[in-house]
Amino acid sequence: MSPATQNTLDIEAELQVKYHVAITRDVFSPDNPLLLETVDRSDPAAKQLVILDAALSTVLRERVEAYFAAHDVTAEVIEVDSGEINKNLDTCLSIVDALERSGARRQSNPPIAIGGNVLIDVAGFSASIYRRGIPWVRVPTTLLGMIDGSVSAKTAVNHQGNRNRLGTFHPAMRTVVDTGLLASLPRRHLVNGCGEILKMAMIKDSRLFSLLEEHGPELVASHFRTEPAEEVVTRAIDGMQSELRQNLWEKDLRRIVDYGHTFSPPIEMAVVPELLHGEAVAIDCLFTAVLSYVRGRLSGTDVRRVARTMHRVGLPLDHPLFYDIGMLERAMEEARLHRDGSLNLPVVQEIGSCAFTQEVTREELHQVTALLKELAQSAGENLPAPAPQR
Ligand SMILES: NC(=O)c1ccc[n+]([C@@H]2O[C@H](COP(=O)([O-])OP(=O)(O)OC[C@H]3O[C@@H](n4cnc5c(N)ncnc54)[C@H](O)[C@@H]3O)[C@@H](O)[C@H]2O)c1
Ligand SMILES: O=C(CO)[C@@H](O)[C@H](O)[C@H](O)[C@H](O)COP(=O)(O)O
Numbered sequence: 184m185s186p187a188t189q190n191t192l193d194i195e196a197e198l199q200v201k202y203h204v205a206i207t208r209d210v211f212s213p214d215n216p217l218l219l220e221t222v223d224r225s226d227p228a229a230k231q232l233v234i235l236d237a238a239l240s241t242v243l244r245e246r247v248e249a250y251f252a253a254h255d256v257t258a259e260v261i262e263v264d265s266g267e268i269n270k271n272l273d274t275c276l277s278i279v280d281a282l283e284r285s286g287a288r289r290q291s292n293p294p295i296a297i298g299g300n301v302l303i304d305v306a307g308f309s310a311s312i313y314r315r316g317i318p319w320v321r322v323p324t325t326l327l328g329m330i331d332g333s334v335s336a337k338t339a340v341n342h343q344g345n346r347n348r349l350g351t352f353h354p355a356m357r358t359v360v361d362t363g364l365l366a367s368l369p370r371r372h373l374v375n376g377c378g379e380i381l382k383m384a385m386i387k388d389s390r391l392f393s394l395l396e397e398h399g400p401e402l403v404a405s406h407f408r409t410e411p412a413e414e415v416v417t418r419a420i421d422g423m424q425s426e427l428r429q430n431l432w433e434k435d436l437r438r439i440v441d442y443g444h445t446f447s448p449p450i451e452m453a454v455v456p457e458l459l460h461g462e463a464v465a466i467d468c469l470f471t472a473v474l475s476y477v478r479g480r481l482s483g484t485d486v487r488r489v490a491r492t493m494h495r496v497g498l499p500l501d502h503p504l505f506y507d508i509g510m511l512e513r514a515m516e517e518a519r520l521h522r523d524g525s526l527n528l529p530v531v532q533e534i535g536s537c538a539f540t541q542e543v544t545r546e547e548l549h550q551v552t553a554l555l556k557e558l559a560q561s562a563g564e565n566l567p568a569p570a571p572q573r
């Protein structure tokens with residue numbers, strides 16, 4: 184003890200969380216009880232706050248209101264503009280104001296967020312800072328929100344051009360996934376969700392990859408109504424939850440679910456809204472697969488399978504900024520900072536398994552960009568042999 188120190192105190196506590204994810208059909212059918220389970224029906228004056236993605240106003244508002252009315256619950260629906268461009272503090276504060284007006288309390292009638300994962304991320308962030316955290320419920324309405332965000336504990340807004348720079352760990356107490364809600368989702372956003380499914384498949388589930396490879400285009404065309412939609416959605420959710428539950432607070436910053444999320448974040452942010460999140464992630468997945476190929480760790484056949492699958496589903500194979508070496512190096516620098524000093528770049532070894540690397544040289548970046556260009560221009564058909572490593 185230094186002479187100036189009189190006393191010391193160490194405080195240690197554990198934060199335990201428990202949250203529930205239900206996969207259902209017809210979530211807004213009055214017969215479906217799932218969204219009533221958190222409503223306090225002993226207080227007839229209590230209102231249920233619903234934070235609805237404004238893009239779903241015409242599709243869902245009446246159904247949501249009718250659902251609660253059928254059970255004599257008054258729903259107060261506020262509509263919030265979504266899309267990456269609105270994932271910011273202004274949107275968060277508008278939700279905080281709605282929480283204040285609605286008298287949101289800690290335990291009863293937690294607000295229900297219904298919408299794309301942008302709306303869900305911002306609503307969750309708002310719930311986590313309002314009164315230092317109130318419970319909340321979420322109903323994702325995009326494929327990406329259903330297969331990825333649905334089990335996540337993370338909330339966030341973008342800040343100063345940086346993706347998810349402000350955020351918290353504050354999982355929704357309940358999440359209800361109903362793939363029937365994908366009926367109105369525009370095709371590009373279905374494809375976008377396939378970007379994160381591809382990520383999950385490449386890092387840990389070769390069966391999921393084969394399903395996407397074989398059935399991806401029909402799944403997108405049918406809005407995930409045809410076989411094997413259920414297996415694809417369940418496997419993707421299961422892959423995510425099994426990774427998250429062992430490292431929910433991200434004490435370990437070597438995360439395989441960061442695959443596709445190293446080069447893409449600043450590129451995605453630089454061109455918002457030109458590249459959607461899942462599109463940027465998918466290009467990064469392919470880029471990093473080419474890196475594995477250059478290193479002799481992944482076969483050319485597997486890289487072509489990835490590229491062809493992306494092309495057939497409708498995902499972009501490249502973007503000009505993935506050829507900008509300065510941008511790629513800045514992205515790695517930023518990832519290192521985000522991962523506390525280590526790059527921790529997940530690299531696929533064979534489809535369905537991966538490892539980590541801590542360094543990518545400029546020469547490798549040049550080789551990868553040259554090969555990616557050939558691959559993208561040939562829609563996944565042409566992948567020349569990598570130049571011998573010096
Ligand atoms: N918290 C997490 O762990 C986590 C995980 C993955 C992604 N994310 C975040 O999710 C965001 C992307 O989410 P997204 O892809 O859902 O985008 P999004 O929320 O922008 O939704 C896409 C568009 O579709 C509209 N929409 C949503 N559902 C619809 C439906 N059923 N019918 C018609 N239109 C509908 C939305 O209004 C929006 O315009 C990114 O910001 C990413 O960082 C977070
Ligand atoms: O995009 C997200 C979360 O925003 C997920 O798909 C993904 O699995 C991971 O959580 C991201 O790699 C890390 O996200 P972040 O820490 O950069 O916000």
Ligand SMILES: [Co+2]
Nearest residue numbers: 379444460464
């Ligand atoms: Co992601």
